[in-house]
Every structure is written in C-alpha cells, then in structure tokens.
Amino acid sequence: MNADAEFQLLLATLLLAVIACVRPLGDYIARVMEDGGPLARVGGGRLERGIYRLCGVDPAAESSWRDYALALLLINVAGAVAVYALQRLQGYLPLNPQVLGAVAPDSAFNTAVSFVTNTNWQGYSGESTMGYLVQMAGLAVQNFLSAATGLVVAIALVRGIARHTVATIGNFWVDLTRATLYVLLPLSLVLALVLVSQGVIQNFSPYVEAKTVEPTIYEAPVLDPAGAAVVDAAGRPVTQPAVANSQILPMGPIASQEAIKELGTNGGGFLNANSAHPFENPTALTNWLQMFAILLIPFALTYTFGRMVGDQRQGWALLVAMLILFVGLTLVAYYSEQHGNPLLAHRGIDQLASNGQPGGNMEGKESRFGIAASALFAAVTTATSCGAVNTMHDSLMPLGGLAPLFLIQLGELAPGGVGTGLYSILLYAILGVFIAGLMIGRTPEYLGKKIEALEMKLASIFILTTPFVVLAGTAVAVASAAGRAGVANPGPHGFSEILYAFSSAANNNGSAFGGLSANTVFYNISTAIAMFIARFWPIVAVLAMAGSLAAKKRIPVSEGTMPTHGPLFVALLLGSILLIGVLTYVPALALGPVVEHLKLIAAT
Amino acid sequence: MLRSHLRPTLVLLGAMTLLLGIAYPAFVTLVARIAFPAAASGSLIHRDGGVIGSALIGQSFASPRYFWGRPSATAPQPYNGLASGGSNLGPLNPALLSAVDSQVSRLRQADPAVRDAVPVELVTASASGLDPDLSEAGARFQVGRVASARGLPSATVDALVTAHVRGRVLGFLGERTVNVLELNLALDALR
Structure with missing residues (x-):
C-alpha cells in the first residue's frame, strides 16, 4: 500500500467512525441538556441533586441571558484564581514527589487564563514545572469546566433559536453540572482506561531513574554560581564535556488527564512534548483514538442542534460545511509534508516513501506516526480548539504549517471546539442569511427568527473581536523588542511564529510554533490578555444573541423563506466563512508562510 | 443578582475539584494499577x-556497536527525559540544514562502505526528543556498521532487525518501525 492510500484510509476511517457517532451521541447530549438523560436516573440522581442542594440552586428556575452570562463569568474567574493559587502555593501542597516549587507569577497567570479559556497554551514545560496535584486539581478540572462552558453556551444559543417569546435561556448551574457529569466525565473515564491499556501511564510515583545501556557524553553549559549560563566574548554559551549515566523518566496520572484533554478539545499536555511524548501517546492506535476523541463531541453537537430545533437537516447542513473545510485543509497539510523538504534532496538523503519508511518531512515528527498520522493530527487539532500536538508545528513545511494556521484563523468551526464550534458556525450562518437577505432585498430570517439590527451587531462583535485581537497582538509583538526577542527561526518563519502565537491564543487553540520563547513576561501577559478577551467577549455576545432570539416571535415558513439546509445554503455558509477569513488574514499570511514558500521555491 | 451566584460559584468549583480533580484520577489510577500494572x-x-529504561522511551546510543535512534533535540543532553521536545527548526533554517549535514557526515564516517542515500529519519530530530522507534529503512542502513563493530555476520544482524520490525496497527495505522532500545538489548543478548 502506498503512502497516499494509507493516508486516505486513515482519514476515511477516522471520519466514518466520527460520523457514525454523530447521531447517537448528538441525540444523547440533547437529552442530557433537556432533563439530564438516562445517567441522571442512575441512583435516583442523588449526586446531581446533592450538588444543587449544596449550591443552594433551584434546578427548575431558569434565568435571563444576563444572569446566565454573569454566572458563567463568575465561575470562570473563580477557576482562574484557583489555578493561579495552586501554582503559586505548589511548594506547600501534597502530591508533588519531585518537590517542584512555586510557578513564577507571570507564567502562573498565563497558565491560569490559558486553562480556564479552553486554550491550554503552555509557556511552561510540564514535567519540570507542575506537580501532580496542580495538574489534576488545577489544570484537569478546568479541562472539564472550560469544555462544559463551551458546550452550555452552544446549548443556550440553540435554545434561543428553538424557543420563542420567552425571557429565559436556561439555568447555567444545571447546564454546567449536567454537561460535566453526564457527557464529559463518563466519556473520559472510558477513554482514560483504554489509553492506559495501550501504554499511557497512570500513577503517582516519583520520577524513575533508569540506568541507561550506554552513558551519554555531551556538552553541558557552564553555569555561574547564580545559576546563569556563562557566555564567551562572542556571546556563545561556554560548555564543558559531561557524562550522563542515567535517564530520568517522568511519571504521573497522565491517562486521566489525556482523556479529557482530547474529549474537551483542551489540548494541554501533561508533558512538554504533548501528544508526541510516548507516555502520552504511545502507539498509532492511541493516536487514532485521540484524534477520534477530539472530533467526537464537536461533530455530534450538529445533531444535537438539529434535534433541538426540530429539523435534523439543519444540523446535517452544518456538518457538511464543516467537513468540506476540514478535508480541504487536511489535504494541503498532508501533501505538503509527504512531499518532503526540497532543501534536503541534494544532500544524499532519502525522503521517498517506501515500504521501509514513510519518508517526507520527518523533522519534528515521531517515527511511529510517520507523515499521515502527523499531518492529520495537525489538522484535527487546529480545526478544533484542541491544540494538542503530536508533531512540532514549527518544523512543518511552509504550506504544511499554513494549513493548521489558517484552520485556526477561520475561527475553529470545522468542527471547532466543544460547543465553541457549533456556536461559531451558527453565528456565520446568521451572517450568511443576512448577506443573502441583502442580495434579494428581504428581511433575513434564520429558523423562523427575524435577524435584525441587534442580532447583526452582536454577530459583528463576535466575528470581529478575535481577528482584531490576533492582528493587534501580532502587530504589537512585531513592533516591540520584547516581542521580537522571542523569535527562534530567521526570516518570514519568525514572523509566522508570532502570528501563529496570537492566532492560537485568541482562538483559544493552544498549539504553537514552539520555537517562540513564550515563557517571558511579555508573551505571558500579552497572550493571556488575548486569550481572555477573545474567549469571553464572543461568549457574552452569543448569550446576548440567545436572549434576543428567545424573546422573538416565531414567523411561519413562507414562499419567501430561504431554506437553510440545502447545498445552496452550505455554499453560502462556506462563502461567508471564507470571505471573512481570507479578507482578514491573507495580508498577514502573505508575509509569513507564503513568502517562506516562495523562498523555498527560489532556493531549489 | 451577583450575590446569589457567589455560593454556587464557590461550592460548585469546590465540588467539581474534588470529583474531577481528585476522585476521577484516583479511580482511574486504582483500576489501571489492578488491570494494567506494567503499562500504568x-x-x-x-x-x-x-x-x-522504558520500552516507550528512546535512549541515546553513540557507539558503532549499537543501532542509533533518531537525532534528539533535547537539552542539554540528547534523550533527556526531563526536557521532552523537538528542535522547532523551520524548513529553511540554516541551522536545520547544518544539523542535517553533520548527521549525514557522522553516518558516512561511521560506515564509509554504504553508498545508499541516508533514510530521512536518521538525520531529522523527532518531535518528543525521546522517540523510541526508527523506520525499518533507518535500521537496515546501520546493519553493516553494527555487524562489523561486533564481528558478526551481516545476515545475523539483518535477521535480528527483521525479527524486530513491528507492522502497522490493524494493517494501516502508523508505520513499520523498530524499537531501537529493544533491538540493542537483543544484540547484547546474542552471545
């Protein structure tokens, strides 16, 4: 079997498996969000009712969008404070066998915002920074709650569309609890155990010192008494020969965190190399399962939407649009990487795929994944808001890196993060019917709701906030010495590193062109601001939209109603997404990956 | 309005921290320890x-008597378990090209007899810096060097490589690879 056929089979099995789950899982999620679903009746729903009693919440009481948004913001801010405090107090807390100390304030702030916003951008290196308690009780808890936050916002918007002439959009506390207890937790439990069975580690042991087969002889940097690297007159670090007779193997409760990292489209790795690390992702099978888990809920929510608005075709139309975008950019990523690096071609190196090797651009990739499973993972993780990586995106070919970057910049809606994908594409659907309404001179409507000035204002805030943060952040970083200091690669690739960082932060993805030295005060603060604004401003706009739509009268379908489920609508939706994405980002992309690609052609 | 949300905010965050941050990982650990102790x-x-060592984590090999794994970009030493990560060098970066060139000349010097093009995985750093595996082609390329350093017939070493090639999962997932540490341990066990 040749490499291309192997890739096509991989892509086909993944998408078929995910699509096969869309209906059962989408249906299940709709039932959970309605009344708790079947799991709520296990044990008489005592756990759920106990939580409401402790919280002093009346589960039957629904609230306005303002109240819903306020509750959402409060628990997210409280979560950020908790994650910050856990990191700062780490030295005094248990379950920290490596005795890791307090995380620096700027890094702790960045990480707290990062995990609460479902970004999971990581400036730190997990194995040398975070003890087990911080990982579990700080980071992983937010993995669940940030995913649940995205999910309930999507549900609230769909309720706004489905209901009419009411003032409420749901009970935030009930929605958040049910999404966590009955959707995210059971799926994570199953996936975690499957992952352990395949070799993902799960323990509370101290790190293991392994006496290696051969000693490693290397050049170690010379440190002054203060612990800083000594440099020579030319500014190069001074080194001396050193020998390592052992290898320290990091340990920890990884599988339980890995499961929700994928299912919640979070993406924050327990270890620095994330899903490239063999302890997080040991085999091609775990890699397939991780990609499946990332795509599972975002795609299933299209069916939840269809069911809640009483017309499944509406959900399938969104799913088709998502698939077209996803498959298109996945192919760009795969073929760019499999083609290899032409600059290596004349250096006596074999990059051709054969039975003995995958070939292609293997810099920053793992042998067990080869090109196909790495390029596909890169697309999966950026088409969602996940940001887990099994390949180093900084070392992708220019167009191979452009594909994930553009998937992020399109707003991560193909299929997007848990909940965020659905509400993002619904906002574009509203923009789409508005544009169509302008063309034919009728008041636009979507699923029986008139789209008026307020809705368009909210949609504009939603659609423009993130690009504004991306481009302004990139501009500030490029214009400042502190921003430029972080760049690792010369030329246009260095610009791509900065553009990718702010695209990833503001779209709450979390993957990176990792060469960028981001654990600095400048990047820790600037990306945290980007993550926070671009997460919660759009969420408030979506909830306001939900409230506004819920209050409207439902208008009956008439001759002049544009159907929003056929191929014409899918084309209109794709057109709106691409119009905004291309107009916003092509100038910036031209300065980064496009120039780099042209330089590559010129150099070969 | 604000005050009425304070209690659920704090209580729910606390309850979820206990459930998701303590009980859930503890339960998974318990089941994992019983059902899959070695893997966990x-x-x-x-x-x-x-x-x-670990069967999942690569080690640094430099002697001609052993198969070498993927180049590792971890600092300060290669295959540093505490600093997983890749080189993050872009495809046009001169530092990438010089790293590749020095890797090629190291392989050529170690075995001047081999004329084949160097399999790409032997000159490119892995994503984790701890890649335990190597393509079959990458292992075959080194058979001559290892055999002569050990005074073994090439056919013996080649057969050992063949025995250590792992096929694709379910026939199409992943790549055909060799676990370098396991292969080297098998070499040491030959006599």
Missing part, C-alpha cells in the same frame, strides 16, 4: 534488579 507504571524494562 511506564512499561519499564528491568535488568539485574534495576530499571534500565
């Missing part, structure tokens, strides 16, 4: 009462 503790390889 890192697929460790024991020799003479001590741990000599």
